[in-house]
Amino acid sequence: MIHCLNPNCTQPGNPENHRFCQNCGWRLRLGDRYEALYPIGTGRNSRTFLGRDRTTLVKPQCLIKRFTPTGATRLAQETTAEKFRNLVSALAISSQHPQIPDLLGYFEREQQQFLVQQFLAGSDLVQFLKDKGGPFSSEEILALLRDTLPVLQHLHRHRIIHRDIKPSNWRRPTNQGHWWLVDLGAMKPLAATHRGQPGTVVGSAEYIAPEQLRGAATFASDIYSLGVICLQLLTGLRPFDLFDSVHGCWRWHSIVPDVDKPLALILDGMVQPAVSDRIGSVETLMAALGMANPSLGSASSPQPPKKWTPHWEETFESQILAVTSLPSIDALLLLTTAGTIEVRALAKPQTCLTILTLEIPDPLTLVPHPHVPLFVVGSRQGGCEVWSLVQTRWQCRSLSDISHGITQCVFTSDGETLIGGDHQGRLCLWDWAKSKVKTVWQEHTSPITALESLSWRS
Template structure:
C-alpha cells in the first residue's frame, strides 16, 4: 500500500503501483526524499498536516515516524508560527535525542511545499490509551511513572529546554522495555527565551499551569505542574481539561476529592506540591521532586533469608564425627518432610549429600572432619565462532533444538527462521503470523515448536515437516512468553493482557487462566520437575504458581522496576530474574527469599540463561553486551562485546559448549566455550 500525502484526503491508502490517489487525485510519492516509504496515517493535525508511520529504506525498512507540516494559509501569522514551532521541534530533537527516552531525529527537510520531520518510532501506546484500557492506577504505579519521567525532565531542563505540553498523550510506554518516552517537542522553548504575552500561550488547558496559559511564560516548574496534572488524571480518571472548563484553576485546591481510593502520604505530599497554583509554592526542579518521591533506602544489610552475594569463610570449622552424623540425620529428616518417601526426595538428597561430601575432608592428625573451602568453578575461553544474519530488522528471541544442531529465531518481520548451528546456513522460514513474533519454545523431544506474536495468537509447528499444526486463540493482547513442560504435554503462555494461560499442547485446548498480575506478563518459566510455573510482569512482581492446581503459591516482591526475564536453574531450586533496574536477582524458590543480587550492567537486562551444569549464568542487556556470572559467588566473570544494538536473547546449547545470542542489530552470534 502507498499513502497519499494530502493532509485533507479522506481515504489516503492506495494500492501499490498507483500514480495518483484514487480518493483525491493527488500525485502519489512512493519515497519521500528517496528514502522514506509512508505506510499509514497515525494522527491528523487539524489541517496543518499529519503524522505518518513510515519505513526507512536506508535502515533495512526500520519503522519511523514522519510529521508533516502543510499549513493552508500561506503568509499568515498562524502559518509563520507553525513553521517556527516545527523548526524548533527538529532542533530540540537533535539536541535531546541522545537520551534513550526521547525519540531521535532522523531527518528534517522540505519537499513539495511541505515540511517533514522524521523521528525514531517508539513501539507502544500513550498513557491516555493505557488509562482507557486499565481504568485506574495505584499509588505505586504513579510513583513509578514519576521516577521514570523525572530524570527525563531533569535532562531537558539541564539543557535549557522546557517541554510546555506534558500530558498523557505525549508520554508513550515502549512495548519492548516498558520505559516511558516523552514525545512532541513542538511546543518546547529555551528557558532563556524571551516570550511575549500576546499569542504565545502554548500548551494544553488543565495540564499547563496558570503562568503558561495566562502570561505565556514557562519554567521548569511549569513542566512539573503538567506532570502532576498527568499523574492526577491517571490516578483519578478525571480529565484536568474538563475540570479547567468547569472550575478554571480552582480544581487544584481540592484535587483530593476526586480520588477513588486513598493514596500513600508520600504521594499525597508530592502531588499536592506539584499541583500548586502559584509558581512560588511549587517544586522548582525535578531533583527536588525526586528527593521526595524516591523510596528511602534501607541499611545496606542483607534482609532475612538473603545473603550479601559473597561466600565468606573466616576460618576452618572442625566438627566432631557425632556432630556430622547428627547433621546428616537432620538433613535426611528435613528432606523426608519436604519431599516424602519417593524418588524425587531421594534424588534431591543424593545431589546435596554428594555436594557436601565433596567438601568434607578427613583430618587424620586430629581424627576430626573439616569443612573445606569449595573450589571456584572455572570458565574456559570464549570466542566468537560465527555471526548469522537474522531477520528483517531485529531478532526478538532464539531457541536451540534439544540435539543442539538447529537455531530457531523469531523477529519483527513476522517470521520464524531455522538455521544450522554449525554452518549458519538457513534451513527454512516459517510464515503464518500477521505481526511480530515475540517468543518461541521447543518441546523436549524436539518435534514441536510454538510461537507467540503481537497478533495475539500462538502457533504450533511440526519441526520435522516445517508445517503449521494449529493456531491457538485465547489471549486478548500480544503474546510475549512461552514455556513447555518437561514432559512435553503442557504449554504455558504470558501476555500483555496481564494473564498466564495453561494449554494442552497436543490439542491446543485451554486448561486454565492464571489471574493475578496487574500489568503485562513478559516472561514465564516451568521448573525442571514440571511442578511449578514462574511468571514475571511489568507490575514488578514474580508470581509462583502450582501447575497442577493452577493456583498461586506465593509472590516474589520487592523489585524496584519491571521484570524483563526469568529462568529456573537446572536443579529447579533457584530462580533468576532480570529487571529494568539493571540487576539480576537470584531467588530461593521454595522460601521465596532473595539470595543475592548481581549488578554490573549499565542498561536494562533483557534476557538470562543458566548454563546446563548450573554453575554459570549468562545475561543480555540493552548496553549491547553479554555477561557471564559465577552463581556461587555472584562474581562477574566475563563480558562479551560484538553486538551493535540491544542484545534481546541468550541461550546455551545443551552440551554447554556454545552460547547463542540474538540482537536488535539483526544478527545471531555463536560464541564457542572451550576448556
C-alpha cells in the first residue's frame, strides 16, 4: 500500500503502482521518486512516514517528514514555514558528517513541507543496553565517547546545537561499528551574533541541561546530555534515579566505585549543573581524552566528510519551462508545465513569494520588462498575458491574439514595445500598454527560435 501525504485525505491508503491518490487526487510521489508506505510517528505540527525511493533497489527505504506550518495569520504561517526551511538548510550541512543520515530531498506542496532522509535500520543505545544484559565498562564508555564526540564537534563547528541528545537518538546501523546521531528535528542553528537569548524549551527531561530548561541552550548543553547518557550506561540506572535534587548533584560514584579516576573526572566535568563549571567545548573534551587532532575531527571516522556545495537545490513537482529574473523587484520567475508562474525571492530562491495561475493554455515563453515589475507569458496556441504588480497584487490582462503559437518574446530596450515571434516565422510588434498590435510582418519561413533586445523607433 502507498500512503497519501495529503493531511486532509480521509482514505489515504492506495494500491501499489498508483501515482495519484484514488480518494483525493494528490500526487503520491515527491519529486516523482519518494512515496510514503505508512506513518511511524506524530509530532505537534508534523508526521513521519516510512517511505521508499522508487528510483533505486539499493537501500530503497527512507524517512519522509511532513510539516504543516501553523499560525493565526498568513504572515505567521509563512514565518513558521521559513523556520522549517532554515532547519532543512541546517540538516543539509549536518548530513555532511558520515555518522548523520543523509538529507535526500526537500519539497513544498500546497502549504505543506516535506523533507526526505536516509533510513537507518539497527538498534539504539536503549535497546543495546537491554540486549547487553549489564552496564557499560569504563573502556566501553571511552570507546563510545571517542566515536560520538566527532559528530557533536561537526555540529558545533557549524554553530548547530542538537538539543535532544538521548540514548534513543544514537543508533548503530546493522553490520556497522559506529554510532549515528539521528532525529535532528530539535536542533537549533545559531546566528553569528547569538548570545544565549532565551527561546523555546525542547529536549527530553531526563537528559536536558539546566540552562536548556530556561530556554537558553548552549553548545555545553549537548555535552551535558551526552554525559548523562554515559552515567546511565555505566550504572544501568535512569538519570532521575541518579540525581540528588535536594543537593543539586549527581550520586553515581558509590554505585560504580571502580571507574577509572581520569574518566570519572571527565564525566563529572560533563554533567556539572552550572555552565561555568562544566567542560565547555567538544574540543576540550576530546583533548582530555587524548584524541588526535581535535580541531580537525577524529582520525577514526568511517569515511571523509561529504562535499558540500552551498547552493540551494529543490525538486519541483512540475517541469520548469523557463526561468528569468525580474530585476525591478529582485524576483525570480519560474514558468512551469502546470500553467503557473512561481515568483521567488532572487536573493533566497527557496522562498516562494506567490504562485500565479495562467489563463492561456500551453505556455512556452517568459520575458521580463527591463524597468518595471511586469512580465509577459506567450502561448504555443497564440496568446500573450501581461502580468503587472500593482501595489502588492499581481494583475493579469491579455494581448491581442495571433493565429500561430508564440515561440519567443522580447521587450525593446526602452520597454515600450513587445516583439513576439511565432512558428511561421512571423514577427509581431505590440504596444503592450494599450494591448494593441502595431504591425506584423514575415521575412522567414521557419519558426523564430531566438530574439535579442533592440531599440525601436516608430
